[in-house]
Amino acid sequence: MGKYIELTGSDFEATLSEGVSLVDFWAPWCGPCRMIAPVIEELAEDFDGKAKICKVNTDEEQDIAVKFGIRSIPTIMFFKNGEMVDQVVGAQSKAALAEKINALLA
Numbered sequence: 338m339g340k341y342i343e344l345t346g347s348d349f350e351a352t353l354s355e356g357v358s359l360v361d362f363w364a365p366w367c368g369p370c371r372m373i374a375p376v377i378e379e380l381a382e383d384f385d386g387k388a389k390i391c392k393v394n395t396d397e398e399q400d401i402a403v404k405f406g407i408r409s410i411p412t413i414m415f416f417k418n419g420e421m422v423d424q425v426v427g428a429q430s431k432a433a434l435a436e437k438i439n440a441l442l443a
Contacts, residue, residue, distance in 0.1 A: 341390045353419050355418075356388065357415070359377075359437075365394070370410055373411055376431045377390060377392060378427075380434060384438060412426050
């Protein structure tokens with residue numbers, strides 16, 4: 338069973354350095370973030386072994402949020418081999434997120 342990865346400053350770069358990753362920048366007090374949490378968990382299961390599905394709590398990891406210029410949450414970024422290649426802001430459908438991951442895996 339796939340589980341998303343909770344990223345911190347100490348493992349962020351190493352975790353994203355290889356392959357395809359989705360990173361959900363969120364905070365516990367954010368309503369839309371809580372709305373898409375189940376979608377992120379489903380994606381973690383669907384893409385287990387194919388892509389990394391990660392979350393960054395912007396309250397706890399402000400340095401990462403600042404580095405990537407996160408102004409609104411949820412912000413979802415897509416990485417390929419450590420490089421940010423796409424991003425979306427706001428709650429998204431599972432299908433829309435899966436489509437972006439599949440395009441990067443192709």
